[in-house]
Amino acid sequence: MTETSGPLAGVRVIELAGIGPGPFCGMLLADLGAEVIRVDRPSPATPVPQRNDVTSRGKRRVVVDLKHPRGAEVVLRLVAASDALIEGYRPGVAERLGVGPADCLARNPALVYGRMTGWGQDGPLAASAGHDVAYIAVTGALHAIGRAGGPPQVPVNYLGDFGGGSLFLALGLVAGVLAARASGRGRVVDAAIVDGAAALQAMTYGLMADGAWTDARGANLLDTGAPFYDVYETADGRHMAVGALEPQFFAAFTGILFAPEGVPADLPAQHERARWPELRSRFAARFAQRSQEEWAKAFSGTDACAAPVRTMTEAPGDPHLAARGTYVTVDGVVQPAPAPRFGDGEPGAAIGALPAGRIAPAGAHTRAVLSGLGFADADELIAAGAAQQT
Numbered sequence: 001m002t003e004t005s006g007p008l009a010g011v012r013v014i015e016l017a018g019i020g021p022g023p024f025c026g027m028l029l030a031d032l033g034a035e036v037i038r039v040d041r042p043s044p045a046t047p048v049p050q051r052n053d054v055t056s057r058g059k060r061r062v063v064v065d066l067k068h069p070r071g072a073e074v075v076l077r078l079v080a081a082s083d084a085l086i087e088g089y090r091p092g093v094a095e096r097l098g099v100g101p102a103d104c105l106a107r108n109p110a111l112v113y114g115r116m117t118g119w120g121q122d123g124p125l126a127a128s129a130g131h132d133v134a135y136i137a138v139t140g141a142l143h144a145i146g147r148a149g150g151p152p153q154v155p156v157n158y159l160g161d162f163g164g165g166s167l168f169l170a171l172g173l174v175a176g177v178l179a180a181r182a183s184g185r186g187r188v189v190d191a192a193i194v195d196g197a198a199a200l201q202a203m204t205y206g207l208m209a210d211g212a213w214t215d216a217r218g219a220n221l222l223d224t225g226a227p228f229y230d231v232y233e234t235a236d237g238r239h240m241a242v243g244a245l246e247p248q249f250f251a252a253f254t255g256i257l258f259a260p261e262g263v264p265a266d267l268p269a270q271h272e273r274a275r276w277p278e279l280r281s282r283f284a285a286r287f288a289q290r291s292q293e294e295w296a297k298a299f300s301g302t303d304a305c306a307a308p309v310r311t312m313t314e315a316p317g318d319p320h321l322a323a324r325g326t327y328v329t330v331d332g333v334v335q336p337a338p339a340p341r342f343g344d345g346e347p348g349a350a351i352g353a354l355p356a357g358r359i360a361p362a363g364a365h366t367r368a369v370l371s372g373l374g375f376a377d378a379d380e381l382i383a384a385g386a387a388q389q390t
Contacts, residue, residue, distance in 0.1 A: 006033020007342065011177060014078050015059065015086040016099070017041060017362075020132075020157065021165030021193065022088035022116040023055040028170045030058040031338035037082075037369055039064050039075060040362035042388055054335045056359050062370070063363035063388035070386035072098030074370075080107045081373050083180070084173045088116040091126050101188045111186040112176030116169050118160075120192030132160035135193040139164075140215075141201060148218030148225065164196030221245070227280035228253065228270060231309060238292035239309040240299075242283070253304040257286050330358060363390030 011034040015026040023038070030036040038059040062078075065071045076099065079085055085104060087094050094100040094115075101113045118135045119125040136142040136159050137152075146153040169191035180186050204222075207213035212221075219225040228244045244253035250270045254263045267282065268275035287295065296308040300319075310318055316327035316334055328337045366389040370378035381387045 006031075008032040008034040008174075011035065011084070012037070012082040013084045013086060013173070014039060014075070014082050016075070016088070016094075018088035018116070020088075021161040021169065022086050023053075024162055025114070025116065025166040025169045025173070026059060026086055027055045027057060028166065029173065035060070037062060037078065037365075038362075039078070041065070051359065051361070052333055053359060054333065057330075057335070058358065059360065060365040060369055061360050061362050062366040063390070064366075065386055065388070066097045066099065068384070068386040070381060070384060072103070074375075074381060074386055075099045076103060076107045077375065078369075078373065079104045079111060082108065082111065083177050084112040084114060086114045086116060086169070086173070090129075091117065091121050105186055109186055110180045110184050112173055112180055112189060113186065114169050114173045114176075114189045114191060116165060116191050118165075118193045120194060121190045132157035132193065135164070136160040136197045139194055139197045139201070141197045143215070144201075144204070144217060144223055146217050146223075148216070150218070152217070159200070160193045160197050163200055164198075165191065165193040168196035168199070225276075227276050227283055230280070230283075232284050232287035234287050234292040234295055235289060236291040236293075240287055240292060240295050241307050241309050243305040245305070249303055249305045252302055253299075253306055256298050256302060256304050256306075257283065259298070333359065361390050363388050366390070 008029060011029070013026060013029050013034050013036045015022065015036055015038045017023070017038055017040040026036045026038060036059040038056060038061045040061055040063045042063055042065045064074045066075065079099075087099070089097075095102070101115075104111055104113055115121060117126075118130040118132075119128060133142065133154055136155075141159060141164075142152045142154070144152075145155055145159075169189065172189035172191055176187050176189055204213050207220075208215075214220060217223065222229055224230045226245075228242055228250055231239045231241050233239055242253065244250040247270060254267065258264065258267075264282075268279040272279075290298075292308050295306070299306040315321060316329075321327060325337055327334055329335075366387050367378055367382065370381065370387065375381065378387075382389050
Protein backbone atom coordinates (compact mmCIF):
# COMPACT_ATOMS: atom_id res chain seq x y z
CA MET A 1 0.00 0.00 0.00
CA THR A 2 1.23 3.49 -0.78
CA GLU A 3 1.91 5.89 2.05
CA THR A 4 -0.79 8.52 2.41
CA SER A 5 -1.96 10.92 5.05
CA GLY A 6 -5.45 11.88 6.07
CA PRO A 7 -8.23 10.16 8.01
CA LEU A 8 -8.67 7.40 5.41
CA ALA A 9 -4.97 6.51 5.19
CA GLY A 10 -4.68 2.74 5.17
CA VAL A 11 -7.89 2.19 3.20
CA ARG A 12 -7.58 0.82 -0.33
CA VAL A 13 -10.43 1.29 -2.81
CA ILE A 14 -10.78 -0.22 -6.27
CA GLU A 15 -12.79 2.00 -8.62
CA LEU A 16 -14.15 0.44 -11.79
CA ALA A 17 -14.05 3.38 -14.17
CA GLY A 18 -17.28 5.11 -15.10
CA ILE A 19 -18.53 8.66 -15.45
CA GLY A 20 -19.98 11.17 -13.03
CA PRO A 21 -20.89 10.11 -9.51
CA GLY A 22 -18.69 7.00 -9.23
CA PRO A 23 -15.43 8.77 -10.10
CA PHE A 24 -16.39 11.76 -7.94
CA CYS A 25 -16.95 9.43 -5.00
CA GLY A 26 -13.50 7.94 -5.61
CA MET A 27 -12.01 11.44 -5.70
CA LEU A 28 -13.59 12.29 -2.34
CA LEU A 29 -12.10 9.17 -0.77
CA ALA A 30 -8.69 9.83 -2.33
CA ASP A 31 -8.79 13.42 -1.09
CA LEU A 32 -9.29 12.04 2.43
CA GLY A 33 -6.24 9.82 2.16
CA ALA A 34 -7.55 6.53 0.80
CA GLU A 35 -5.47 4.75 -1.80
CA VAL A 36 -7.79 4.67 -4.80
CA ILE A 37 -6.87 2.46 -7.74
CA ARG A 38 -8.96 3.30 -10.77
CA VAL A 39 -9.44 0.44 -13.21
CA ASP A 40 -9.91 1.98 -16.65
CA ARG A 41 -11.10 0.31 -19.81
CA PRO A 42 -8.71 -0.10 -22.76
CA SER A 43 -10.72 2.57 -24.60
CA PRO A 44 -12.37 5.47 -22.74
CA ALA A 45 -16.11 5.08 -22.32
CA THR A 46 -16.68 8.76 -23.09
CA PRO A 47 -14.81 11.51 -24.98
CA VAL A 48 -14.15 13.41 -21.73
CA PRO A 49 -10.53 14.66 -21.88
CA GLN A 50 -8.65 12.49 -19.42
CA ARG A 51 -5.81 14.98 -19.01
CA ASN A 52 -8.04 17.44 -17.18
CA ASP A 53 -10.42 14.98 -15.51
CA VAL A 54 -10.22 16.44 -12.00
CA THR A 55 -12.22 13.52 -10.57
CA SER A 56 -9.22 11.30 -11.41
CA ARG A 57 -6.84 13.32 -9.27
CA GLY A 58 -4.74 11.46 -6.76
CA LYS A 59 -5.71 8.03 -8.08
CA ARG A 60 -3.35 5.36 -9.29
CA ARG A 61 -4.63 4.21 -12.63
CA VAL A 62 -4.44 0.82 -14.25
CA VAL A 63 -6.02 -0.44 -17.46
CA VAL A 64 -7.70 -3.85 -17.43
CA ASP A 65 -9.65 -5.38 -20.31
CA LEU A 66 -12.62 -7.04 -18.60
CA LYS A 67 -13.56 -8.66 -21.91
CA HIS A 68 -10.22 -10.47 -21.99
CA PRO A 69 -10.39 -14.05 -20.64
CA ARG A 70 -8.01 -13.08 -17.82
CA GLY A 71 -9.36 -9.59 -17.19
CA ALA A 72 -11.84 -10.43 -14.45
CA GLU A 73 -9.18 -12.41 -12.63
CA VAL A 74 -6.95 -9.33 -12.49
CA VAL A 75 -9.73 -7.33 -10.83
CA LEU A 76 -10.53 -10.14 -8.38
CA ARG A 77 -6.88 -10.29 -7.34
CA LEU A 78 -6.91 -6.53 -6.77
CA VAL A 79 -10.11 -6.89 -4.73
CA ALA A 80 -8.53 -9.56 -2.55
CA ALA A 81 -6.09 -6.95 -1.21
CA SER A 82 -8.58 -4.07 -0.88
CA ASP A 83 -11.17 -2.70 1.52
CA ALA A 84 -13.83 -1.42 -0.88
CA LEU A 85 -14.89 -1.30 -4.51
CA ILE A 86 -16.86 1.26 -6.53
CA GLU A 87 -18.92 -0.03 -9.45
CA GLY A 88 -21.35 2.03 -11.55
CA TYR A 89 -22.64 -0.34 -14.23
CA ARG A 90 -26.28 -1.12 -14.93
CA PRO A 91 -27.64 -3.92 -12.72
CA GLY A 92 -26.35 -7.29 -13.91
CA VAL A 93 -23.40 -6.03 -15.96
CA ALA A 94 -20.76 -6.57 -13.29
CA GLU A 95 -22.09 -10.09 -12.74
CA ARG A 96 -21.80 -10.85 -16.47
CA LEU A 97 -18.23 -9.57 -16.45
CA GLY A 98 -17.34 -11.82 -13.53
CA VAL A 99 -16.73 -9.02 -11.02
CA GLY A 100 -20.13 -8.84 -9.30
CA PRO A 101 -20.64 -8.84 -5.54
CA ALA A 102 -20.71 -12.64 -5.21
CA ASP A 103 -17.46 -13.00 -7.17
CA CYS A 104 -15.68 -10.27 -5.22
CA LEU A 105 -16.94 -11.24 -1.74
CA ALA A 106 -15.88 -14.83 -2.41
CA ARG A 107 -12.32 -13.53 -2.80
CA ASN A 108 -12.56 -11.05 0.07
CA PRO A 109 -15.37 -11.61 2.59
CA ALA A 110 -14.57 -8.29 4.30
CA LEU A 111 -14.97 -6.25 1.09
CA VAL A 112 -17.47 -3.40 0.95
CA TYR A 113 -18.93 -3.46 -2.56
CA GLY A 114 -20.34 -0.05 -3.52
CA ARG A 115 -22.88 0.07 -6.35
CA MET A 116 -23.61 3.48 -7.88
CA THR A 117 -26.72 3.71 -10.04
CA GLY A 118 -29.49 6.16 -10.79
CA TRP A 119 -32.51 3.92 -10.24
CA GLY A 120 -31.03 1.37 -7.82
CA GLN A 121 -30.55 -2.38 -8.05
CA ASP A 122 -34.28 -3.17 -8.07
CA GLY A 123 -37.62 -1.62 -9.00
CA PRO A 124 -39.40 -1.19 -12.35
CA LEU A 125 -36.79 1.19 -13.76
CA ALA A 126 -33.65 -0.56 -12.47
CA ALA A 127 -32.55 -1.78 -15.90
CA SER A 128 -33.35 1.50 -17.69
CA ALA A 129 -30.86 4.14 -18.78
CA GLY A 130 -31.08 7.55 -17.21
CA HIS A 131 -29.27 10.72 -16.22
CA ASP A 132 -29.30 13.11 -13.28
CA VAL A 133 -32.19 15.22 -14.52
CA ALA A 134 -34.53 12.19 -14.75
CA TYR A 135 -33.55 10.90 -11.32
CA ILE A 136 -34.23 14.19 -9.56
CA ALA A 137 -37.42 14.63 -11.59
CA VAL A 138 -39.22 11.62 -10.13
CA THR A 139 -38.23 12.46 -6.53
CA GLY A 140 -39.88 15.89 -6.52
CA ALA A 141 -36.54 17.66 -6.12
CA LEU A 142 -36.57 19.11 -9.64
CA HIS A 143 -40.16 20.30 -9.32
CA ALA A 144 -39.18 22.44 -6.34
CA ILE A 145 -36.51 24.40 -8.22
CA GLY A 146 -37.73 27.40 -10.18
CA ARG A 147 -39.84 30.52 -10.01
CA ALA A 148 -43.57 30.82 -9.61
CA GLY A 149 -45.29 30.54 -12.97
CA GLY A 150 -42.14 29.19 -14.64
CA PRO A 151 -40.85 25.71 -15.46
CA PRO A 152 -38.56 23.64 -13.24
CA GLN A 153 -34.92 24.76 -13.55
CA VAL A 154 -32.18 22.17 -14.07
CA PRO A 155 -29.45 22.59 -11.38
CA VAL A 156 -26.61 21.31 -13.63
CA ASN A 157 -26.00 17.74 -12.33
CA TYR A 158 -24.97 18.78 -8.84
CA LEU A 159 -28.11 17.74 -6.99
CA GLY A 160 -28.54 14.21 -8.33
CA ASP A 161 -25.21 12.80 -9.46
CA PHE A 162 -23.04 14.37 -6.81
CA GLY A 163 -25.38 15.31 -3.95
CA GLY A 164 -27.75 12.36 -4.06
CA GLY A 165 -25.23 9.93 -5.56
CA SER A 166 -21.54 10.39 -4.76
CA LEU A 167 -21.92 11.73 -1.23
CA PHE A 168 -24.26 8.95 -0.15
CA LEU A 169 -22.05 6.28 -1.73
CA ALA A 170 -18.98 7.71 0.02
CA LEU A 171 -20.82 7.72 3.34
CA GLY A 172 -22.02 4.16 2.78
CA LEU A 173 -18.52 2.94 1.91
CA VAL A 174 -16.92 4.56 4.95
CA ALA A 175 -19.65 3.15 7.21
CA GLY A 176 -19.24 -0.27 5.60
CA VAL A 177 -15.47 -0.29 6.05
CA LEU A 178 -15.83 0.67 9.72
CA ALA A 179 -18.30 -2.17 10.25
CA ALA A 180 -16.16 -4.65 8.30
CA ARG A 181 -13.08 -3.86 10.37
CA ALA A 182 -15.05 -4.58 13.52
CA SER A 183 -16.86 -7.70 12.30
CA GLY A 184 -14.77 -9.06 9.43
CA ARG A 185 -17.89 -9.12 7.27
CA GLY A 186 -18.27 -7.09 4.12
CA ARG A 187 -21.50 -6.01 2.49
CA VAL A 188 -23.04 -4.47 -0.61
CA VAL A 189 -23.89 -0.76 -0.61
CA ASP A 190 -26.77 0.03 -2.99
CA ALA A 191 -26.39 3.78 -3.57
CA ALA A 192 -29.20 4.92 -5.87
CA ILE A 193 -29.36 8.58 -6.89
CA VAL A 194 -33.16 8.52 -6.51
CA ASP A 195 -32.77 7.45 -2.88
CA GLY A 196 -30.14 10.08 -2.11
CA ALA A 197 -32.02 12.88 -3.85
CA ALA A 198 -35.12 11.94 -1.88
CA ALA A 199 -33.14 11.95 1.37
CA LEU A 200 -31.91 15.48 0.66
CA GLN A 201 -35.53 16.64 0.94
CA ALA A 202 -35.98 15.50 4.54
CA MET A 203 -36.32 19.03 5.92
CA THR A 204 -38.81 20.18 3.30
CA TYR A 205 -40.97 17.07 3.77
CA GLY A 206 -41.06 17.91 7.46
CA LEU A 207 -42.05 21.48 6.69
CA MET A 208 -44.77 20.23 4.37
CA ALA A 209 -46.16 17.99 7.11
CA ASP A 210 -46.29 21.06 9.37
CA GLY A 211 -48.12 23.09 6.73
CA ALA A 212 -45.10 25.38 6.31
CA TRP A 213 -44.24 24.26 2.75
CA THR A 214 -46.38 23.88 -0.34
CA ASP A 215 -45.84 21.94 -3.56
CA ALA A 216 -46.34 25.15 -5.52
CA ARG A 217 -43.03 26.22 -7.04
CA GLY A 218 -41.69 29.63 -6.05
CA ALA A 219 -44.16 30.04 -3.20
CA ASN A 220 -42.04 29.06 -0.20
CA LEU A 221 -39.46 30.59 2.07
CA LEU A 222 -36.41 29.04 0.37
CA ASP A 223 -37.43 28.76 -3.29
CA THR A 224 -37.59 32.47 -4.30
CA GLY A 225 -41.09 32.77 -2.91
CA ALA A 226 -39.84 35.18 -0.24
CA PRO A 227 -38.31 38.47 -1.48
CA PHE A 228 -35.61 38.27 1.20
CA TYR A 229 -34.38 34.89 -0.14
CA ASP A 230 -33.75 35.56 -3.81
CA VAL A 231 -31.33 37.01 -6.36
CA TYR A 232 -31.43 40.55 -7.72
CA GLU A 233 -29.94 42.17 -10.80
CA THR A 234 -27.48 44.99 -10.31
CA ALA A 235 -26.81 48.06 -12.45
CA ASP A 236 -24.15 46.24 -14.49
CA GLY A 237 -26.33 43.25 -15.30
CA ARG A 238 -24.78 41.06 -12.60
CA HIS A 239 -26.57 39.62 -9.58
CA MET A 240 -26.57 39.65 -5.80
CA ALA A 241 -27.90 36.76 -3.69
CA VAL A 242 -29.93 37.57 -0.57
CA GLY A 243 -30.71 35.15 2.25
CA ALA A 244 -31.79 37.45 5.07
CA LEU A 245 -34.16 35.03 6.79
CA GLU A 246 -33.90 35.86 10.49
CA PRO A 247 -35.28 39.22 11.66
CA GLN A 248 -31.91 40.53 12.81
CA PHE A 249 -30.35 39.66 9.47
CA PHE A 250 -33.28 41.20 7.61
CA ALA A 251 -32.78 44.40 9.61
CA ALA A 252 -29.06 44.43 8.78
CA PHE A 253 -29.82 43.79 5.10
CA THR A 254 -32.41 46.54 4.69
CA GLY A 255 -30.27 48.96 6.69
CA ILE A 256 -27.41 48.57 4.20
CA LEU A 257 -29.60 48.32 1.11
CA PHE A 258 -31.32 51.64 1.84
CA ALA A 259 -28.29 53.49 3.21
CA PRO A 260 -27.53 56.32 3.55
CA GLU A 261 -31.11 57.57 3.47
CA GLY A 262 -32.32 54.93 5.91
CA VAL A 263 -35.01 52.26 5.73
CA PRO A 264 -38.25 53.83 4.38
CA ALA A 265 -40.95 54.10 7.00
CA ASP A 266 -43.49 52.63 4.62
CA LEU A 267 -41.40 49.56 3.70
CA PRO A 268 -43.55 46.41 4.04
CA ALA A 269 -42.79 44.27 7.09
CA GLN A 270 -40.66 41.17 6.49
CA HIS A 271 -43.46 38.63 6.87
CA GLU A 272 -46.31 40.72 5.49
CA ARG A 273 -46.98 38.19 2.72
CA ALA A 274 -49.71 40.20 1.03
CA ARG A 275 -47.15 42.91 0.33
CA TRP A 276 -44.26 40.64 -0.74
CA PRO A 277 -44.62 41.67 -4.40
CA GLU A 278 -44.15 45.30 -3.36
CA LEU A 279 -41.18 44.42 -1.14
CA ARG A 280 -39.55 42.50 -3.97
CA SER A 281 -40.10 45.39 -6.37
CA ARG A 282 -38.49 47.88 -4.00
CA PHE A 283 -35.52 45.61 -3.38
CA ALA A 284 -35.06 45.17 -7.15
CA ALA A 285 -35.23 48.91 -7.79
CA ARG A 286 -32.61 49.57 -5.14
CA PHE A 287 -30.18 46.90 -6.36
CA ALA A 288 -30.49 48.29 -9.89
CA GLN A 289 -28.93 51.57 -8.77
CA ARG A 290 -25.41 50.23 -8.13
CA SER A 291 -22.99 47.69 -9.62
CA GLN A 292 -22.42 44.25 -8.21
CA GLU A 293 -18.98 45.20 -6.95
CA GLU A 294 -20.34 48.24 -5.15
CA TRP A 295 -22.99 46.13 -3.44
CA ALA A 296 -20.47 43.39 -2.64
CA LYS A 297 -18.28 45.91 -0.82
CA ALA A 298 -21.24 47.36 1.03
CA PHE A 299 -22.40 43.97 2.31
CA SER A 300 -18.99 42.35 2.88
CA GLY A 301 -18.28 41.43 6.48
CA THR A 302 -21.80 42.25 7.70
CA ASP A 303 -24.65 40.09 9.00
CA ALA A 304 -26.88 41.05 6.06
CA CYS A 305 -26.54 37.59 4.44
CA ALA A 306 -26.04 39.02 0.95
CA ALA A 307 -23.28 38.02 -1.45
CA PRO A 308 -22.28 38.52 -5.08
CA VAL A 309 -23.12 35.74 -7.53
CA ARG A 310 -19.70 34.75 -8.86
CA THR A 311 -19.06 32.86 -12.08
CA MET A 312 -16.98 29.69 -11.99
CA THR A 313 -14.10 31.68 -13.44
CA GLU A 314 -14.41 34.36 -10.77
CA ALA A 315 -14.97 32.12 -7.75
CA PRO A 316 -11.30 31.21 -7.10
CA GLY A 317 -10.48 34.93 -6.84
CA ASP A 318 -13.22 35.72 -4.32
CA PRO A 319 -11.39 37.29 -1.36
CA HIS A 320 -12.81 34.89 1.23
CA LEU A 321 -12.29 31.75 -0.87
CA ALA A 322 -8.79 32.88 -1.84
CA ALA A 323 -7.89 33.45 1.80
CA ARG A 324 -9.07 29.94 2.71
CA GLY A 325 -7.45 28.28 -0.29
CA THR A 326 -10.80 26.84 -1.34
CA TYR A 327 -9.49 26.47 -4.90
CA VAL A 328 -6.03 25.36 -5.99
CA THR A 329 -4.21 25.30 -9.30
CA VAL A 330 -2.16 22.19 -10.07
CA ASP A 331 -0.38 21.78 -13.39
CA GLY A 332 -2.40 24.71 -14.73
CA VAL A 333 -5.75 23.13 -13.81
CA VAL A 334 -7.95 25.16 -11.46
CA GLN A 335 -9.90 22.87 -9.15
CA PRO A 336 -11.59 22.78 -5.75
CA ALA A 337 -9.28 21.86 -2.87
CA PRO A 338 -10.10 18.73 -0.84
CA ALA A 339 -12.92 19.12 1.66
CA PRO A 340 -13.79 18.94 4.50
CA ARG A 341 -10.95 20.12 6.68
CA PHE A 342 -9.86 18.59 9.92
CA GLY A 343 -8.44 19.75 13.25
CA ASP A 344 -5.26 21.29 11.90
CA GLY A 345 -7.20 23.49 9.48
CA GLU A 346 -5.71 21.81 6.42
CA PRO A 347 -7.76 20.22 3.62
CA GLY A 348 -8.43 16.50 3.79
CA ALA A 349 -5.20 14.77 2.89
CA ALA A 350 -2.26 14.12 0.70
CA ILE A 351 -3.95 12.65 -2.36
CA GLY A 352 -3.18 9.00 -2.95
CA ALA A 353 0.30 8.17 -4.19
CA LEU A 354 0.50 11.35 -6.22
CA PRO A 355 1.37 14.95 -5.40
CA ALA A 356 -1.84 16.69 -4.35
CA GLY A 357 -4.15 17.31 -7.27
CA ARG A 358 -2.08 15.59 -9.94
CA ILE A 359 -4.08 13.83 -12.66
CA ALA A 360 -2.46 10.70 -14.08
CA PRO A 361 -3.38 9.20 -17.46
CA ALA A 362 -5.14 5.87 -17.73
CA GLY A 363 -2.73 2.96 -17.38
CA ALA A 364 0.09 5.04 -15.94
CA HIS A 365 0.50 2.79 -12.91
CA THR A 366 -0.56 -0.64 -14.21
CA ARG A 367 2.81 -2.37 -13.86
CA ALA A 368 3.66 -0.66 -10.58
CA VAL A 369 0.29 -1.46 -8.98
CA LEU A 370 0.22 -5.10 -10.07
CA SER A 371 3.83 -5.70 -9.07
CA GLY A 372 3.36 -3.85 -5.79
CA LEU A 373 0.42 -6.07 -4.88
CA GLY A 374 2.39 -9.24 -5.52
CA PHE A 375 1.44 -10.03 -9.10
CA ALA A 376 4.49 -12.06 -10.15
CA ASP A 377 2.91 -12.34 -13.60
CA ALA A 378 2.38 -8.59 -14.12
CA ASP A 379 4.49 -8.45 -17.27
CA GLU A 380 2.80 -11.58 -18.61
CA LEU A 381 -0.67 -10.09 -18.06
CA ILE A 382 0.37 -6.92 -19.85
CA ALA A 383 1.90 -8.84 -22.74
CA ALA A 384 -1.27 -10.94 -23.05
CA GLY A 385 -3.46 -7.83 -23.25
CA ALA A 386 -5.41 -8.50 -20.05
CA ALA A 387 -3.86 -5.34 -18.64
CA GLN A 388 -2.20 -2.39 -20.32
CA GLN A 389 0.63 -0.07 -19.29
CA THR A 390 0.64 3.46 -20.69
